Amino acid sequence: MPAPLMVDNAKIMRYNYECSRLANGGGSMKEMQTTYDPKDFEERIYAQWMEENCFRAEMDPAKIPFTVMMPPPNITGQLHMGHAMDETMQDIVIRFKRMQGYSALWLPGTDHASLATEHKIVEKLREEGTSKEELGREEFLRRAWAWKEQYGGTIVGQLKKLGCSCDWSRLTFTMDEKCSKAVREAFCRLYEKGLIYRGSRIINWCPDCKTALSDEEVEHTEDAGNFWHFAYPVEGSDEKIVIATTRPETMLGDTAVAVNPADERYARFVGKTLLLPLTDRKIPVVADEYVDPAFGTGAVKITPAHDPNDFEVGLRHNLPMIRVMGDDGSMNEPCGEFSGLDRYEARKRIVNKMKELGLLVKIEPHTHNVGHCHRCHAVVEPVVSKQWFVKMAPLAKPAIAAVMKNKTKFVPDRFAKIYFNWLENIRDWCISRQLWWGHRIPVWYCDCGETIVARETPTVCPVCGGTNLRQEEDCLDTWFSSALWPFSTLGWPEKTPEFNYFYPTDALVTGYDIIPFWVMRMMFSGIEYTEKVPFRDVLIHGLVRDEQGRKMSKSLGNGIDPLEVIEKYGADSLRLSLMTGVAPGNDTRFTETKVEAARNFINKIWNASRFVLMNVDCEIPPLGEIRLQPADRWIISRLQTAIRETTLSMQKYDLGIAADKLTDFVWSDFCDWYIELSKPALYGGDPEKKRGALGVLVFVLENILKLLHPFIPFVTEEIYGYLPGERGRIIAAEYPRYNTKLSYKKEAKTFEGIIDLIKAVRAMKTEVGCPPSRKVRLFLVTEQKRLLSVNKQSILRLAGASEIDFIEKGEEAGEKTVSHVCEIGHLFVPLGELVDIEKEKARLEKELDRVMGEIARADGKLLNKNFVAKAPQKLVDDERAKKEKYLDMKGKIEKQLRLLND
């Protein structure tokens, strides 16, 4: 069946709208649509910003620089909610500073993410039936770069959709030549200072990724496992020593059994020799303080090549190290019949074999901490391996001192404690990775045995003159280059003008989860290489969680795609929703309800703007030429307060508070009150008054748009374009400044009395059941007659009143009145004005009957003992609650009736 001809009305409307815009040369008020639709303009506005170079930060000596380096997302990455929040915060800060007149640089970039990317490519190769070994290094790298070209750009496009105002002309990739140069320089300097060394240590080995990992790259989880108790025979005796282990397969690498020197149970064994089962090896019993006699059997098998503690024990007792596991996690040659087996298969067989030999004493269930590769989640093996390390202690010290001395401040500052905790307990950093995608370590080995560490590829050996130099195969940990990000991006180690102008940077925005990976390392690197802290403020935010508070993750499938949210609600709504109800450093839950609330608010601004603009029919006078009315001064005063408070909050990075304050000001003060208050002037027929009101409306609106621009850049730019007069772009506009002359504190305070009065009348009506539309007559005992008279039309309109009568104290307003003491005076409203007394009495009587009936019905149940005793508790409780409610209603109705009958 042929599809019916569909006509997309929205599309046609949009098309017509675009045509009329073009015809009018861009914007008269008539064109604004009745509802806010971000699709109409977000893309267009971003393109215009790009075209006009609005994000470019120039090295203007007349300006103060403000620099933010974007934490570079992985090239393999897709924008997720965590990014969305991180980038939004940075964009808000940078737009704010830009508007304040700083030369605001937000430098974007992407990270090569050595392990993550290589992991993905290796997987892809596996699917294609090949491997990196088969391709060889060169071809593999060619593929990796192709991958980068293909996928590295998607995240950039996604950042643009979010509205990020980064200086794209400075986009940097961590493997750009300038970064590689910085990496080599940094490596060489540390090596020359003796802070980089190569050595055989216990490191974390991922058998899946086949590379070493740093301690930070290992995630520990509580895994269920077993405690296997094995008996090792003592040489020349019938006795055995029982040890307990969680990793039976490592027993093949045991080179001793250790006991505590004070443990009397084992004292006589120390110095004796054990026959290591399943092997023909003999191993000694040694005494070492490390052993806790109270744990396990009090005797510990020592496998120096496969356990960090055992490694230490091994060093103390001069024990041999025997590696029993290969790089892929399978057992290797020294393992005899077990060699070639996967570690878990070997475990099974070893346990069986021990059982056969009668050496398996018992198996105890035991949960313990197991390290997993943060990338592939395979169980990490501690193995002894020759790797490159950075000596951390000398680097950590100044990094701690810098934060102690407040050279760098954490926001919120409690994260400084976490930072200290990390640095104070830090161990040497394993920086070599057995990977190809990354910065290759700038070390060459000569046949003569010489190791050459150089910034540029050497051609001859300085010692023997030989030319057969082999470069180190390993790459550096990705974080080694990330650590240099604040300055490698600006051309360091060259003394570039950019470096001189923009460095050190001002704010670093990131999540608390990468303090150990990144913040810490940038700190000590910055101090070490540039002798300056790399940033003044570290703004830490929390995680974006799902509606139930769970971490958003791929495996749970509970992640919400920010791009879908943008598609549905627009980037502005997403941004604002991520900023509301959020305290710095705290985790936050993402809910669609929040986005809706943000969208509703933006729609509100949209319509308020539309209202203002559709009334513009004349030249808008500058504020100075307007005879300001009390309501005008009130809103201008409120605006000044809003400016002062948001600016303060923004400077403290209290973005959530700033957003809340602005929302409140715009919605309550401006929309709900001022716009309504201004209507009599707009519609009253006096052109002078109208001009004045319009002037104030436009003035306040313009300021509102500017204040909100950092949060919701697209819609504010769009509306700004509709404002009368020549203004340019809001992105380049000056951020509003608090103006004491416009604060009108006293007058504003007095004016609040009018608002209070209007609220009192409304409440009164609601209380007695008077429809809002019913006009009532107000009687007032007051000393503010003049103020009230000036605002009479507004009061009548907003309170739904017909007249205001001033009476003197003690004077009667009528026989029956409802009264209320307001700030501005004592208010009386004749009851007859509020309600048709007879009609109201009849209504109330009827209502009372109904309520009494309900009470009787409830009593009928509740007085029935069987009901109370046998019915489900919930029903009984519900019934009681119902009765309470009706009793309450009865009281109110009776009170009201008394009032009417008096």
Place this chain on the structure above:
RNA sequence: GGGGGCAUAGCUCAGUUGGUUAGAGCGCACGCUUCACAUGCGUGAGGUCACAGGUUCAAGUCCUGUUGUCCCCACCA
């Protein structure tokens, strides 16, 4: 074992350096076709600020302890 967070309205959370009557959004109740907006307007109900002490003229806020809960780090095999 060490470090840190959180506990405030039915739900999700704000709450500046201690200072009037503890706020918002959503939800709830009642009422509104008010000429920018129902993605709206008005009026409400709802809180022993986890618990127990302490400091203070004054504590949701500071201190001590208790309970509950979450996170990070750590080599008990």
